[in-house]
Amino acid sequence: MLSNLKPQAPDKILMLIEEFKADTRQGKIDLGVGVYKDPQGVTPVMRAVKAAEQRIWETQTTKAYTGLAGEADYRNALAGMILGAVPADRLASVASVGGTGAIRQALELARMANPDVHVHVSDPTWPNHLSIMKFMGVPFSEYRYFDAATRGVDFEGMKADLARAARGDIVLLHGCCHNPTGANLTLEQWSEVIAILDRTGAIPLIDLAYQGFGDGLDADAEPTRLVARSLPEVLIAASCSKNFGIYRERTGLLMALAQNTEARDLSQGAMAFLNRQNFSFPPDHGARIVSTILTDDALRADWAAELEDVRNTMLGLRDQLAADLRELSGTDRFDFIAHHRGMFSRLGATSEQVAKLKSDAAIYMVGDSRLNIAGLNRDTVPVLARAIIDAGI
Numbered sequence: 001m002l003s004n005l006k007p008q009a010p011d012k013i014l015m016l017i018e019e020f021k022a023d024t025r026q027g028k029i030d031l032g033v034g035v036y037k038d039p040q041g042v043t044p045v046m047r048a049v050k051a052a053e054q055r056i057w058e059t060q061t062t063k064a065y066t067g068l069a070g071e072a073d074y075r076n077a078l079a080g081m082i083l084g085a086v087p088a089d090r091l092a093s094v095a096s097v098g099g100t101g102a103i104r105q106a107l108e109l110a111r112m113a114n115p116d117v118h119v120h121v122s123d124p125t126w127p128n129h130l131s132i133m134k135f136m137g138v139p140f141s142e143y144r145y146f147d148a149a150t151r152g153v154d155f156e157g158m159k160a161d162l163a164r165a166a167r168g169d170i171v172l173l174h175g176c177c178h179n180p181t182g183a184n185l186t187l188e189q190w191s192e193v194i195a196i197l198d199r200t201g202a203i204p205l206i207d208l209a210y211q212g213f214g215d216g217l218d219a220d221a222e223p224t225r226l227v228a229r230s231l232p233e234v235l236i237a238a239s240c241s242k243n244f245g246i247y248r249e250r251t252g253l254l255m256a257l258a259q260n261t262e263a264r265d266l267s268q269g270a271m272a273f274l275n276r277q278n279f280s281f282p283p284d285h286g287a288r289i290v291s292t293i294l295t296d297d298a299l300r301a302d303w304a305a306e307l308e309d310v311r312n313t314m315l316g317l318r319d320q321l322a323a324d325l326r327e328l329s330g331t332d333r334f335d336f337i338a339h340h341r342g343m344f345s346r347l348g349a350t351s352e353q354v355a356k357l358k359s360d361a362a363i364y365m366v367g368d369s370r371l372n373i374a375g376l377n378r379d380t381v382p383v384l385a386r387a388i389i390d391a392g393i
């Protein structure tokens with residue numbers, strides 16, 4: 001039986017990790033996978049995370065199962081961080097296996113509710129969105145999003161494509177810090193998208209994986225809050241991997257905002273059922289770290305301060321890279337790097353140019369020219385800027 005298996009295409013992002021490791025050149029630069037690195041190149045355990053882990057270790061008396069939905073403390077605290085005011089009469093939520101698990105189960109939930117569900121995703125989007133849907137056999141189409149000329153959002157194209165969504169379809173939106181482009185909607189544009197969703201009856205699924213990495217914790221959640229306030233049904237898949245730096249703990253949350261308490265209860269039951277089918281109880285350690293931090297004023301303040309440092313470091317690198325490229329190119333055509341938000345920017349280079357960066361300068365980025373800003377530091381920014389110009393980008 002097992003010999004019947006077909007080889008699977010490797011994940012383009014994760015493949016880069018191995019390729020980079022195998023490269024023996026001095027001064028190689030990894031701008032591939034979306035992991036934050038501090039100026040020393042380390043992905044640190046955040047101070048508040050360490051403190052919370054110590055507290056958990058000292059006080060935890062059992063490792064017995066939690067509930068299928070995970071701990072209520074965690075779900076309430078994280079829902080509060082994301083939504084501000086939590087609409088308890090509408091909100092169903094379950095802890096998930098990272099943000100990826102939340103996306104996967106949001107799609108499963110949508111298909112349980114609507115077997116003919118069709119999903120609309122931005123062109124481009126995180127490649128794993130597409131991979132999961134292909135694997136599940138969920139039909140999808142792409143809506144225009146990235147304007148290759150301006151490296152901003154093709155908003156007219158996006159609106160025209162979304163207007164074709166049907167009632168009961170899912171529209172997958174990046175809540176902030178669009179991955180892979182770094183180009184984001186303004187709040188006014190979000191309002192227009194909401195009006196289209198309202199008109200068509202399509203349901204938003206918001207992927208929120210980078211809250212706190214763009215314009216700040218509350219500012220980054222504002223579009224999600226606006227959608228949640230404005231539309232009767234909303235799905236939200238949140239990740240704590242990046243903003244708490246707990247990537248390997250697989251800590252996420254799937255939320256469904258329903259029209260009434262009856263639909264909320266049905267959603268809660270279906271989401272707990274899906275947890276049971278997929279893995280039974282969700283991982284607890286990361287969730288417990290998050291709830292320990294969010295429910296303790298001092299830990300929360302320290303965590304938020306460290307997250308702000310991370311965000312400001314990335315903004316500083318964006319400004320530095322845009323300024324270096326302005327000087328080297330004698331034009332402002334790279335200024336979009338300073339305007340983009342989050343970990344990533346899509347440079348708009350060809351795959352040949354990306355390959356040249358790798359072969360000539362040992363600089364690794366995803367083939368679509370997505371670069372991870374957090375993989376840079378003040379010393380490597382000028383090296384990248386020079387290499388970008390040398391590669392003819």
Ligand code: LMR
Pocket residue numbers: 013014032033034035126128179
């Ligand atoms: C990324 O886009 O690099 C991250 O979300 C990590 C991943 O799992 O792909």
